[in-house]
Amino acid sequence: MKRFNSSDSSAAFISISSSKEERTQKTNQGYSRDFQAMLDSLEEEDYSETANHVSEKKRRLNLHQVKALEKNFEVENKLEPERKLKLAGELGLQPRQVAIWFQNRRARWKTKQLERDYGTLKASYEALKLDYSHLEQKNEVLAQKVKELKAKLSEEKVDSSHSVKEEYRVSESDNNASVHSKIHDFSENNNNSSAITKDPSNISSSHELMNWFQLSDSRVILGNRYQVYQPYLMKPEDQSLFSTEESCNFFSVDQAPTLHCYFPEQ
DNA sequence: TTGTGTTTTATTGCCTCC
DNA sequence: GGAGGCAATAAAACACAA
Numbered sequence: 194m195k196r197f198n199s200s201d202s203s204a205a206f207i208s209i210s211s212s213k214e215e216r217t218q219k220t221n222q223g224y225s226r227d228f229q230a231m232l233d234s235l236e237e238e239d240y241s242e243t244a245n246h247v248s249e250k251k252r253r254l255n256l257h258q259v260k261a262l263e264k265n266f267e268v269e270n271k272l273e274p275e276r277k278l279k280l281a282g283e284l285g286l287q288p289r290q291v292a293i294w295f296q297n298r299r300a301r302w303k304t305k306q307l308e309r310d311y312g313t314l315k316a317s318y319e320a321l322k323l324d325y326s327h328l329e330q331k332n333e334v335l336a337q338k339v340k341e342l343k344a345k346l347s348e349e350k351v352d353s354s355h356s357v358k359e360e361y362r363v364s365e366s367d368n369n370a371s372v373h374s375k376i377h378d379f380s381e382n383n384n385n386s387s388a389i390t391k392d393p394s395n396i397s398s399s400h401e402l403m404n405w406f407q408l409s410d411s412r413v414i415l416g417n418r419y420q421v422y423q424p425y426l427m428k429p430e431d432q433s434l435f436s437t438e439e440s441c442n443f444f445s446v447d448q449a450p451t452l453h454c455y456f457p458e459q
Numbered sequence: 460t461t462g463t464g465t466t467t468t469a470t471t472g473c474c475t476c477c
Numbered sequence: 478g479g480a481g482g483c484a485a486t487a488a489a490a491c492a493c494a495a
Contacts, residue, residue, distance in 0.1 A: 251468055251489045271482090293469060296482075301467095303483095 254294070258284045262291070266298050 254262070261284055265276070272280075272295045281288040 253467065253490065274480090290468085292481080294467095297468070300483080 254284075254286070254290075258286065262294050262298070266295065270295070270299055270302065 261280070265272075265280060269276075272292060277288050277291050277295075280286075281291045284291070
């Protein structure tokens with residue numbers, strides 16, 4: 194095991210005085226006032242003790258030593274034995290001190306890295322949250338629109354059933370001609386591609402609404418930020434989407450949309 | 460001056476690798 | 478089994494407000 198006796202420990206406390214050149218260098222480096230004051234007091238202590246004096250106190254490394262260690266840490270944050278001995282010799286430290294410094298430095302770096310990662314994650318979470326709330330708002334608007342249009346559709350159904358009864362009374366032959374003409378008009382509308390580009394908010398009749406939903410790209414509903422789906426032309430049997438009460442909960446605010454009913458089985 | 464919080468240096472115990 | 482790494486922690490040094 195790597196345990197050290199008391200003589201090793203006390204040897205580690207030997208302070209190393211910095212040279213005159215180093216001191217001159219320090220004052221010209223533009224450190225903050227507080228940091229410079231700290232260094233100055235450190236220097237004073239260094240001067241007050243001779244290099245041979247063994248202090249029992251825990252001593253901080255001087256600026257030169259810290260800078261050299263930092264520089265080495267930037268190059269490689271792990272310390273091979275040769276480099277450790279070389280550094281220790283150069284800086285007048287015990288190899289053990291150099292090893293400990295690297296160990297503590299790695300721990301500090303790891304903490305900082307965790308903080309950075311946390312910051313990044315937090316930022317992306319906030320962005321996603323904002324995105325989600327925008328989508329939620331959009332969803333609510335669309336759901337409201339669907340509700341209104343459904344109400345309109347049921348009103349029109351009631352009106353048309355009344356008129357059909359009246360028409361039966363007038364003439365059966367006229368009635369047949371009228372129905373055929375309506376069917377023809379409807380299929381003409383269905384084939385009109387201009388319906389795709391129509392803004393749903395401008396749609397006035399229920400037939401137009403059906404056309405719009407059948408022909409428009411699914412992107413209109415889902416948005417294009419996450420995934421773009423192929424346009425899907427609704428089959429007549431799928432038209433129950435609008436007659437069944439919220440069969441797909443597609444516009445549900447509380448729950449993510451289930452797409453199984455929106456896409457045909459493969 | 461003193462209390463308190465932060466940073467730095469060092470120790471301890473455990474783990475992995477060769 | 479020894480060397481070295483890491484996490485947790487102690488303790489000294491330091492900063493700073495009251």
